[in-house]
Amino acid sequence: MTDIHDVRFGSAGPAGAAEAPFGDQARGAVADGRAGDGVGAVETARTGHAAGAAAAASRPELLSRARDELWQAVDARDELTAARGVFDLLDSGLAAEDILLEVIAPVQHRVGAEWAAGRITVAQEHAATAIHDRVIAAMAHRATPIPPESDGTGRRTRVTVTVACVEGEWHALPARILAETLRLRGHTVDFLGAQVPTPHLIAHLHRTAPDVVALSSSLPTRLPTAHAAITAVQATGVPVIAGGAAFASDGRYARLLGADAWAAGAREAADVLGRGLPRPHLDAARPAVDDLPHLSDQEYTMVSRGKRQLVKNTLAGLEQRLPAMRSYGEAERERTAEDVAHIVDFLAAALYTDDARLFTGFLDWTGDILEARGVPARVLLPGLELLRQELKDFPRALDFLAQGGAALHGRNPRPTAPGPGAAA
Amino acid sequence: MTTFEGSSRRSRGLVLHGGASWTQAPYPALVADRAGGVVEVNAAAAALFPGALSGARLEEVVPAWLADAHRRATEDGGTGPTAAVRGRHQELTLEAHPAAGDNGDVVWWLVDDTDRVVAETALHDERERTAFLADASTRLLASLNVDRCMEVAVRMAAEHLADAALLVAPAAGKRHPMAASVRGSSVVHTTGRIDPSAVPGLSEALQGFPPVPSRWIDPSALPDWAVPEGLDGPVGSVVVTPLPGHGVPAGALILLRRGETPAFDASEEVFARVFAARAGVALSAARLYTEQTSITATLMVELLPPKLRQVHGVEFAGGYRASRDTERVGGDFYDVHPSTSPDQETFAVLGDVCGKGLAAAVLTGKIRNTLQALLPLADDHENLLRRLNGALINNRHARYATLVLASVRREGRTTRLRLTSAGHPRPLIVRHTGQVEEADTSGTLIGALPEVSARTAHVDLGPGETCLLYTDGVTEAKGGPLGDVLFGEERLRAALAECAGLPAEAVVERLQMLASEWVGTGPHDDIALVAITAPHGTHLTAVDGRTPGRYTA
Numbered sequence: 020m021t022d023i024h025d026v027r028f029g030s031a032g033p034a035g036a037a038e039a040p041f042g043d044q045a046r047g048a049v050a051d052g053r054a055g056d057g058v059g060a061v062e063t064a065r066t067g068h069a070a071g072a073a074a075a076a077s078r079p080e081l082l083s084r085a086r087d088e089l090w091q092a093v094d095a096r097d098e099l100t101a102a103r104g105v106f107d108l109l110d111s112g113l114a115a116e117d118i119l120l121e122v123i124a125p126v127q128h129r130v131g132a133e134w135a136a137g138r139i140t141v142a143q144e145h146a147a148t149a150i151h152d153r154v155i156a157a158m159a160h161r162a163t164p165i166p167p168e169s170d171g172t173g174r175r176t177r178v179t180v181t182v183a184c185v186e187g188e189w190h191a192l193p194a195r196i197l198a199e200t201l202r203l204r205g206h207t208v209d210f211l212g213a214q215v216p217t218p219h220l221i222a223h224l225h226r227t228a229p230d231v232v233a234l235s236s237s238l239p240t241r242l243p244t245a246h247a248a249i250t251a252v253q254a255t256g257v258p259v260i261a262g263g264a265a266f267a268s269d270g271r272y273a274r275l276l277g278a279d280a281w282a283a284g285a286r287e288a289a290d291v292l293g294r295g296l297p298r299p300h301l302d303a304a305r306p307a308v309d310d311l312p313h314l315s316d317q318e319y320t321m322v323s324r325g326k327r328q329l330v331k332n333t334l335a336g337l338e339q340r341l342p343a344m345r346s347y348g349e350a351e352r353e354r355t356a357e358d359v360a361h362i363v364d365f366l367a368a369a370l371y372t373d374d375a376r377l378f379t380g381f382l383d384w385t386g387d388i389l390e391a392r393g394v395p396a397r398v399l400l401p402g403l404e405l406l407r408q409e410l411k412d413f414p415r416a417l418d419f420l421a422q423g424g425a426a427l428h429g430r431n432p433r434p435t436a437p438g439p440g441a442a443a
Numbered sequence: 444m445t446t447f448e449g450s451s452r453r454s455r456g457l458v459l460h461g462g463a464s465w466t467q468a469p470y471p472a473l474v475a476d477r478a479g480g481v482v483e484v485n486a487a488a489a490a491l492f493p494g495a496l497s498g499a500r501l502e503e504v505v506p507a508w509l510a511d512a513h514r515r516a517t518e519d520g521g522t523g524p525t526a527a528v529r530g531r532h533q534e535l536t537l538e539a540h541p542a543a544g545d546n547g548d549v550v551w552w553l554v555d556d557t558d559r560v561v562a563e564t565a566l567h568d569e570r571e572r573t574a575f576l577a578d579a580s581t582r583l584l585a586s587l588n589v590d591r592c593m594e595v596a597v598r599m600a601a602e603h604l605a606d607a608a609l610l611v612a613p614a615a616g617k618r619h620p621m622a623a624s625v626r627g628s629s630v631v632h633t634t635g636r637i638d639p640s641a642v643p644g645l646s647e648a649l650q651g652f653p654p655v656p657s658r659w660i661d662p663s664a665l666p667d668w669a670v671p672e673g674l675d676g677p678v679g680s681v682v683v684t685p686l687p688g689h690g691v692p693a694g695a696l697i698l699l700r701r702g703e704t705p706a707f708d709a710s711e712e713v714f715a716r717v718f719a720a721r722a723g724v725a726l727s728a729a730r731l732y733t734e735q736t737s738i739t740a741t742l743m744v745e746l747l748p749p750k751l752r753q754v755h756g757v758e759f760a761g762g763y764r765a766s767r768d769t770e771r772v773g774g775d776f777y778d779v780h781p782s783t784s785p786d787q788e789t790f791a792v793l794g795d796v797c798g799k800g801l802a803a804a805v806l807t808g809k810i811r812n813t814l815q816a817l818l819p820l821a822d823d824h825e826n827l828l829r830r831l832n833g834a835l836i837n838n839r840h841a842r843y844a845t846l847v848l849a850s851v852r853r854e855g856r857t858t859r860l861r862l863t864s865a866g867h868p869r870p871l872i873v874r875h876t877g878q879v880e881e882a883d884t885s886g887t888l889i890g891a892l893p894e895v896s897a898r899t900a901h902v903d904l905g906p907g908e909t910c911l912l913y914t915d916g917v918t919e920a921k922g923g924p925l926g927d928v929l930f931g932e933e934r935l936r937a938a939l940a941e942c943a944g945l946p947a948e949a950v951v952e953r954l955q956m957l958a959s960e961w962v963g964t965g966p967h968d969d970i971a972l973v974a975i976t977a978p979h980g981t982h983l984t985a986v987d988g989r990t991p992g993r994y995t996a
Contacts, residue, residue, distance in 0.1 A: 096944065096979055098946075098979075140941070141941065141953075142941045142942060142943070142944070142945055142949075142953075145942075145945055145949040145952065145953050146944070146945050146946065146949055148949065149945065149946040149948050149949035149952075150946070152948070153946075186768075187959070187960075189952065189955075189956045189959075213952075214959070216768035216769070217768075218768055218769040219768070219769075219771070222736070224586075224588075225586060225587040225588050225732060225736070226588070226733075226736055227588070228586060228588035228590055228591040254585060255585050255586050255587075256582065256585040256586050256591065256595070257586075301578075301581045301582050301585055326926075327924075327925060327926035327927075330924050330925060330926075331925055334925075350937075353923065353924065353925075353928075356923070356924035356925055357923075357924045359924065360924035
């Protein structure tokens with residue numbers, strides 16, 4: 020555990036995963052060389068001759084070059100060049116939706132990946148995000164939504180939608196990209212931004228009565244909060260579409276928590292809303308336990324409520340076991356405590372969803388982060404072992420901790436050659 | 444169960460061990476042979492089926508369902524008498540129980556369960572109505588939005604009570620908001636200048652008077668606006684029922700049925716009123732909530748933290764989190780007053796009023812207003828604070844406040860700041876190197892003492908450097924991984940050091956995120972942050988979210 024405090028996942032959380040929500044599918048589309056789905060094609064056609072030329076000739080190359088240029092501009096914190104590049108793409112006839120989902124979203128994803136690989140700092144990540152945010156705001160003035168009659172299909176419904184991030188979710192960009200995509204598709208969008216407390220969201224719904232709420236969350240540790248938000252929104256008679264890395268790549272946690280729909284990305288979400296979502300069935304009050312019967316064993320409640328004490332005890336145990344830790348300063352000790360707190364948070368989320376993969380996935384991801392910084396993933400093992408002793412009366416928690424330990428043991432030792440930003 | 448083992452050839456049929464008493468049994472019984480001929484009937488059965496004499500053809504004297512059942516029970520290869528059958532005979536509902544007699548005869552015992560069926564039907568209907576009302580309440584009360592509430596009410600009415608429904612709300616001005624629904628299609632909202640007296644009973648209903656009986660309303664006399672679009676064919680019957688609200692009428696509900704649908708009977712009219720009562724309460728609660736939120740929103744507008752943006756080449760960004768998540772305002776505040784031209788100073792202020800919640804927020808509003816009035820004096824911060832102190836100390840409702848003032852002007856690549864703290868945590872400056880400094884300013888808090896003094900600091904920012912104004916909600920945030928540690932100035936400085944070169948929004952967002960994660964789910968004070976940042980190199984002016992143009996270099 021000697022060096023784990025060098026890793027700053029404390030505040031940013033799994034940023035690699037975090038950039039994916041509602042924008043993630045763009046990567047897939049780009050990676051396998053698809054030139055865009057049906058909607059993209061419709062839009063390309065709509066934009067006329069310039070679009071035709073750009074799209075027909077060398078669309079994949081155009082997009083790939085655009086991504087490289089945007090990445091360079093963002094990496095150099097050069098907002099002007101970043102914006103100019105995006106405006107040139109608009110001028111060349113590329114549809115705004117394609118720019119959002121096939122240029123900006125993948126570059127933002129790369130920002131997360133570069134951080135995970137230890138090549139850029141958290142501050143650089145924030146700077147890049149801020150630039151993307153401003154560029155999107157500027158684009159919003161330029162790109163006009165599809166007029167009602169011209170989408171050609173004639174069967175899309177236009178809805179009013181409120182887009183919000185779950186309370187405690189600070190990664191607003193994916194939700195922002197979703198909001199812009201929906202706006203471009205002609206929907207009426209209220210974008211409430213990052214970290215919306217559920218009482219604010221509900222008050223907003225009573226005031227505006229949208230057709231649907233799109234809820235974004237990237238951190239699986241926010242799933243219990245997301246569940247409360249989903250239930251509360253549905254209780255007002257409004258359906259919820261969930262999106263973001265927190266809900267897993269196959270949306271299984273969205274289904275588990277009773278969301279009315281789930282979308283892998285902004286395009287999928289726009290398609291779902293285009294087909295319309297029925298109002299949720301109202302069961303006067305639906306307690307969480309109805310969706311998640313395993314919660315009745317109280318393990319989630321006990322672990323999340325006893326988190327502080329768990330962290331304290333585990334920290335004390337680590338100090339006993341690892342003599343090196345006794346010489347830690349205040350700051351190093353605190354970072355180690357933060358790391359333990361994160362492990363407990365993810366364990367609690369795994370207990371809430373009753374899915375060990377949530378926990379093992381987190382440990383595996385943390386292993387990658389550590390190894391990118393030259394720290395073997397095995398440093399996590401003593402902490403897990405101590406937690407097993409603390410939680411010996413909790414069979415599900417013990418099982419997850421055992422699976423987590425096995426996942427760490429089973430990792431192939433990876434080359435630990437950190438990039439230039441290893442100290443990030 | 445009766446058995447027939449002892450029957451003899453001499454007397455066919457039902458001459459049992461007990462003699463002929465079956466003929467006097469209160470339950471009708473009849474015996475029929477395999478060929479479908481009546482063998483014997485008892486007195487009760489004879490009364491029920493007058494033609495059923497010995498030798499008569501069964502199908503000619505009893506209802507078809509019974510004759511059919513007999514045929515099934517006696518046909519070749521059949522299983523003989525089996526289960527009971529039911530059917531109607533005149534006004535009665537009968538249950539017929541077959542039993543085997545001699546020579547393949549079948550004895551039919553009949554039970555008149557008319558009353559039970561009537562009671563069961565009534566119970567079923569009542570249960571359905573109760574379930575419907577419970578469901579209606581749940582759905583009607585789910586949303587406090589007036590339009591949504593009207594929508595739910597007419598849709599439910601059109602689906603369960605009528606073929607179409609129209610809800611007319613009390614006039615807002617001269618126009619009545621209306622929602623119409625035809626079963627199976629979506630709800631249509633309209634507003635119209637209508638004459639309610641054109642529909643019999645509507646103006647009375649809108650005033651909350653009891654409804655006129657449906658039979659008094661002539662469907663053909665309805666004005667066009669009262670018949671929802673999409674209701675095909677002539678209207679057969681109409682019910683107009685008031686929606687009683689909390690003391691005041693919440694509107695009226697018009698229920699319409701097509702010509703071929705049976706007209707509303709009395710019990711349906713009563714039930715429509717019961718439903719309307721629930722809809723009215725829900726609608727009136729929604730209307731009350733809407734009025735209250737609109738009043739609150741109007742009053743709150745001045746108290747909410749403003750949206751900040753770039754001013755004359757300097758970035759301003761603010762972040763606010765009230766101590767309670769249900770509130771949007773509290774005792775912390777900030778404001779930025781852009782100068783009219785780039786060569787003048789833009790004035791920013793961030794402060795903290797003693798107290799929390801709405802009461803404190805009201806005082807922040809007064810301070811913000813007073814400060815705006817005192818803007819012309821912003822050249823001399825100490826003088827401005829003295830005037831502000833004078834205004835507050837003479838206000839007996841006022842509590843004390845701490846604040847920090849910043850006057851900002853950009854000169855070429857340098858951004859010049861004058862910073863003055865009045866009893867407030869000193870602003871922090873992060874240099875592009877990541878070094879964090881404290882502005883050398885101090886002063887007395889405002890609103891407590893008759894005399895105040897303050898010392899102003901002069902600070903220059905280079906490109907990428909930020910000056911942070913913050914309230915002690917940040918440094919006094921309690922939490923962390925161990926749960927009981929203050930965030931403290933050291934952590935704030937360390938976090939700020941990492942923000943060198945970041946845009947103002949990113950600085951605020953990062954610090955807000957760190958402080959929020961530090962407190963976790965625990966209690967915290969109001970938290971306010973303002974970052975004043977000299978942009979990193981050339982920046983877009985177009986992307987402050989206001990200018991419609993492209994970009995300027």
